[in-house]
Amino acid sequence: MRPPFRLSIEKLKKTYAERMVLDIDELVLDSGHAYALVGPNGSGKSTLLKILAGAIDASEGGVVVHGESNPEELRVGFMPQKSYSFGFSVFRNVALALEGSGLTRSEIGERVTSALDIVGISDLADARGSSLSGGEAQRMALARILVRDLDVALLDEPTASMDITATMLVEDVLTEYREKTGCLLLVATHAPSQARRIANSIVMLSEGKVVECGDAQDVLLQPTSAQGREFLSYWSV
């Protein structure tokens, strides 16, 4: 387990075609914590995750890492909203995430088997990745996160296509994973119940800005901002 570190997001801006989609003055995220990233559609949740994952570049500003002398060494995993499934077997789809990890072939095999077992698709190990249903594909994508020892795990609506039992399973799995690895978990979600179950803290975005940030219970029960109150009022209905 890596010693604790802290990500400090400072003056981060992202514009698409002159439209500001993300404008975060300051946001601090600590390792070992789980954050739920909430907010209405188009509030910039996915953009923030993609920037942190390095899949896209920020227009301005960035992330400063405290407590880690070599931030390039942090292992970051990202599960996009719609994960791509390769045409070959589910097993290889997951094993691909361990390429270059230095593990032996048999170690990779063990990890993949166990990850597929955890997300409940062991029976699909030999199926083609491209033949999976939406929910199955999401489980496979989650397995790609679970096989790795991550320092930062970024997940974009990981249970969007799953039924209620699968959703609850995934929530447990994620909590367990965080406790085991001590990673920083950042999950974008649309369900308040999920936010409460997996996260210590909630970060709420609205029109690209952070409007709420704090302990999960506090934010859910006593939102401080007008946008936060409005957003949560829909949730409680």
Added chain:
Amino acid sequence: MGTSKKLIALIVAALSALLAFSLVACGGGSSSSSASSKSASASGSASSAASTQKVVRVSTTTSVNDSGLLPYLQPYFEKATGYTMEVTSAGTGAAIKKGETGDADALLVHAKASEEEFVNAGYGVERVPFMYNYFVIVGPANDPAGVKNTKSAAEAFKAIADSGSVFVSRGDDSGTNKKELQIWEAAGIDPSQQSWYVNAGAGMGATLTQAAERQGYTLTDKGTFLSNDAKKSLNIQLAESDDMKNTYTMIAVSPNKWPDTNIDGANAFIKWMTGDEASKLIADYGVEQYGEPLFYLLNK
């Protein structure tokens, strides 16, 4: 998904309807325009059924077509007879074949043996030879084979073979190609397997281009040569030798084989072509541009 499929189906239906409509429109447009042009040439007197008989389909060889003679004569012919001339050109073999398949009313070709075969098989009425010119041997300006000093085509070919100079043959069984092979035979040479002998399998224009590029010799009709860019890098090295005479013949396609061919039109074409007006026009053709006629009339 259902709606997008419906949308696609709608688009496909709309496109195919558009296509069908445009085809009908084009077809209608072109037929009406051609009908109007026909009736105009027939002085507006012909009914639409008769107007289809007002077209004479002349099949000729590329070398005749390339010389520009028929387009030059066409307006005079149409004015004099009221017929519309439709000229198609192809290699001699294909040009004659169109007579056999009923796709032409009259032929204007220059390959005696094939013509006789065509008439003997009953496809043509009779051969009407009416004009001639001379093939010429063209080659590079420095004339490595010394063709200039020879007296006949056979002698020239022998000189070319002896010096091993490049000779580009049309190799397409055309009238020109047949003439060339006769000359080789007369010279007692079989060039077909020689390294200097290039079988181009092409029309006269492309063959001349190839001869120019390779700086080799070839046998050509004068009209095509004079109208081709090859004359910039090739010269006429031998002309008007008796063994290079090239006789042009017209043949009306026999209605016995293909009853719907326009025999009247074909006869009118042959009659006009051998008449005084055409004779004068043919004798004048090319004089202004090249300083000499491209064709000479027989028996005049």
Added chain:
Amino acid sequence: MNELVQAFSLMLTPGSELSQIVLLTLQMAAFSTVISTAIGVPLGVCVGLYGFPGKRLIMRLLNTLMGLPPVLAGLVVFFILSRSGPLGSLRLLYTLPAMVTAQVVLITPIVCGLSATAVSNVAPRMHETAHGMGLSRGRELFMLLYECRSQLVSILFVAFGRSIGEVGAVMLVGGNVQYKTRVMTTAIMLETNMGHFEYAVALGIVLLVISFIINSIALSLQERTMSPETQMVWNHSRAGRLGGLRK
């Protein structure tokens, strides 16, 4: 029917003119396909993969060139290789290399455009996932090509089909010289001009049968070889590392 039997028996007679024409045709098509895909696929992948200024213009140009009239391509190559052209001294006109050159000019834009389209259909969807899994850029590219393999193979067939069926350009720069540059299509043209319509059709059928056999062989090979072991390749790229870092 007689012509067809004649054409096939001639083709199968070693040393006959027709068998030589068939061999030359295959040679020409093979060279043209290999060279144009070797140039066109990497170019197309780059165009499809990266956003850069002028990309729309390049795509438009590619689409225009995909409809390049063969005769025009032939004419351009003709002028370049002609005695008075810039490369005239190479004496390449009326040779197999000249024909292949014209074909490459003709086919490369097609290969390029098609592979750009194939790649750009998959790349954006794959990029986030591959990056999020920690795949290196090189490995991601390899996986991208692997995922596009069936499109790439059909692009190969399109290229081969175009080159084996091409007439205008080949006629112009090859010159249809017997035993040297006469291929199936120009032979068909020649037979047609000579009025041997039935034999010309027979040659056409021979050409189609050859195409069919080659496509079948290639397809069955493709089915057999399309599961290469995943190689563990790693170069130190930033994938799997924290993004948005301030320097």
